[in-house]
Amino acid sequence: MSNYRQLTQSEIDVLENNVCWAEDWQRVLVDENFKPYNFHRVIFYGDIRLGSFDKMVEVSKGFVKHSGINDATLRNVTVGNDCLIEKIGNYINNYTIGNDCYISNICTLETTDDATYGEGSVISVLNEMGDGNVTIFRELNSQLASFMVKHNTDKNLRQTLQQMIEDELRVSRPDRGYIGNNVKIINAKDITNTIIKGDCEISGAARLSECTVMSSMDAPVFIGTGVICENSIICDGCSINNSVKMQDCFVGEACQITNGFTAEASLFFANSFMANGEACAAFCGPFSASHHKSSLLIGGEFSFYNAGSNTNFSNHAYKMGPMHFGTLERGTKTASGSYVLMPATIGAFSVCFGKLMHHPDTRNLPFSYLMAYGDDCYLVPGRNITTVGLYRDIKKWPKRDKRSKQSKKSIINFDWLSPFTVGEIVEGIKILKALREASGDNVSTYNFHEYVINASSLRKGLKYYDIALRIYMGAVLKRAQKEGYIGRPASTVGQGKWIDMSGLLLPQSEEQRLVDDIKSGAIDNIQQVLDRFAEINNNYSDYRWAWSYQMILDYYQLEELDEAACERIREDYVKARRAWIAEIRKDAEKEFQMGDVDQDVYDDFLSKLDHEIDYEN
Known part of the structure; x- marks a missing residue:
């Protein structure tokens, strides 16, 4: 497409005979191998x-037409080879x-002055009334957001982050819209x-305005009937279909x-699925799913x-405006009819039932399970550790990552x-023991803020949390032995509190180091910020061992990790895993007894549990 020439007079004659017209034929340049016969x-x-x-x-399966241009008006347009x-x-x-490319039966395709293609807009996520807290652009991932x-x-x-993004866009933003190779746009x-x-x-599609569609050969994008998309970015491998309406x-x-x-002013990251309902100022990290028409x-x-x-x-108290927000940590579910009054923070892998006020x-x-019955709210700590639902979830997510190898930004x-969830478990054990110590053993219930914990639930919660701790310590020790760093950690990086940055698990100290490096100028462009997230993830095993080593010493009251201690940890790990699988089996049996689970489905699930013994060594 780089070597153009002017049309010959005979080519102009052919075009005019085919009812073609040009404002100025001298401004129509063509490829060396151009032939004018398929223009009408x-x-x-x-x-x-x-x-x-x-x-x-090929315009439809088994139906082919010759490339060319028919029944069209073009102004300041470059068309590549073999398009129709x-x-x-x-x-x-x-x-x-x-x-x-195949472009047929469309109304308007146009670039106007000051086009942004959806990049550089600042939207307000979580706080619906905010001044804007996320700048959207094509390289955004869940960690940066x-x-x-x-x-x-x-x-x-x-301001520093916004300037980095603006600098990136200044050199990468094209002067007009473009359509890549092998694109199909019809109706x-x-x-x-x-x-x-x-x-x-x-x-x-009904309307696409100020958008960037990041499609690719190994992860094509499909945008279907009735879609209206304004000021938005759509990444590789997405499907947007059936009258979806998105803005910002x-x-x-x-x-x-x-x-x-x-959806309005919302973010949806890797492998999320949204249907029928709506989202506003929502931050939907990896594997977020909402299927139902009445869900908001x-x-x-x-x-x-x-x-x-x-x-x-509810993000609105009908006083200061819709400014409240909250976090449902990774793995949380809300049951049918659930309601959560913001602000709120729900612990990882919890399940919410009913109208959760307070x-x-x-x-x-x-x-945990959080349950509301009328004005009473109950909390069942650790209950979800031993459910079929959790077991299925942690097995299915890795298998359902549909991203191509070249398009895994998040x-x-x-x-x-992990140190994130296990760190919360350690704190949870302290909370439950403090409640029991304060009220004694001879009570039927305990109060945690506005929530009631039954005495039996507290005892089981401590049991389930301890099972999880022993599984974690044994699994980490097994990995450390295989990877050859069983001794004292070479670095203290990883000790202290951990956080979940929308899919990335990291020590809080590494997050603070990133903040400091951006402010000091040690990191001065947005790609370096993204590279730092990747670097932190690559060091996950080292950071995890630094945290876990100290946690193991504290749990077993050890001075160092010797062979005898390792053998004890391994024995506890095997016992804990078997106790965990036994509890999940009970949960499956309970559901099977309800009568609507097919025998084949039940037997297949039990077979998977039986094979869990393969992971003990």
């Missing part, structure tokens, strides 16, 4: 660049179109100020949004999340027991 009823304005048109184009463009109702204006949200009140850091209405990368298919959104790799879902995700941060039907959140904060009581650590 085409009007050219401004500067036009045309490739060669020699191949056939036809039935353009209005015009194509200020666009570059790649090779092997989480980092921006968390540190939004740090004015210096916020669409208006596409304005939109970049569409290669191998994308758009079929029946970022959709990460391999997400599916369908069936009339509506608003003012919340989620990851590895599943919303039951009619799930709702702004629950159970971040140090993970794996970092996802699938460990369900």
Whole structure:
């Protein structure tokens, strides 16, 4: 496409005989191998660049047409080789179109002045009334978004990050919209100020305005019937279909949004699935899912999340405005009809039932059930550790990562027991023991803030938490022995509190080091920030061992980790795993007794549990 020439007079004659017209034929330049025979009823304005048109184009399975341009008006357009463009109702204006594209029956394709393609917009996530805390651009991942949200009140850091992103966009933003190679756009209405990368298919979309579609050969994007998408970015491998309406959104790799879902000022990252419902100011981290028409995700941060039907959140106290928000830590579920009054923080891998008032904060009581019956709220600590649901979840997520190897921007650590969750368990044990010590053993209930914990639930919670601790310590020790760093850690990095940055598990000290390096100028561009997240993830095993080594010494009251201690930890690990599997088996048997689980399904699940013994060594 780089070597263009002017049309010959004979080529102009052929074009004019085919009812083509140009404002100025001298401004229509063509490829060396251009042939004019497959152009009919085409009007050219401004500067036009045309490739060669020699191949056939498959417009539907088994139905091919010759490449060319028919029934179209083009102004300031470059068209690559072997494209078929036809039935353009209005015009194509200020666009570059790649090779092997099929564009048919669309209204308008145009780039206007000051186009942003959806990049550089600052949206307000979580706090619906906020001034904006996340800058969306094509390289955004869940870690950077989480980092921006968390540190939004740090004015210096916020402005520095925004400047880094603006610097990146200044050199990467094209002067007009373009369509990559092998793109198919049919039966669409208006596409304005939109970049569409290669191998994308758009079929029946109503409007795309100020968008970037990051499609690729190994992770194509599909945008379907009735979709309206404004000021948004759609990443590799996504499917947006069936009258979805999105404004000011970022959709990460391999997400599916369908069936009339509506979203405003929201983020959706790796492998999230949204259908029927709506989202507003929502931060949907990796593997967030909402399937139901009556569910509203608003003012919340989620990851590895599943919303039951009619799930709702309230970010509005009808006083200061819709400014409240909360976090449901990784692995949390909300049952059908759940309601959570924000602000709230729900501990990792918990399950919420009913109308949860009183702004629950159970971040140090993970794996719990939170249940509301009328005005009474109950908490069952650790209950979810031994359920079939948790077992299935932790097994299915790695298998359901549909991202291609080349499009894994967001970092996802699938460990369900990690220094983050185990650290919460350690704190949870302290809380439960303190409650028991304060009220004694001869009581029927304990009170944790506004929540009631039955005495039997407290005892079982301590038991389940201890099982999880022993499983974690044994598993980490086994990995350390295989990887050859069983001794005292070479570094203290990893000790202290850990956090979950929307899929990335890391020591809080490493987050603070990143903050300091950005402020000091040691990190001076956005790619270095993203590289730091990758570096932290690559060091996860070392950081985890530094944390776990001290935790093991504290738990077993050891001075050092010798062979005898390792053997004891391994024995406890095997016993704990078997106790865990036995409890899950009981949970499966209980559900089977309800009568609507097929025998084959039940037997298959028990067979998987039987094979858990294979992971003991």
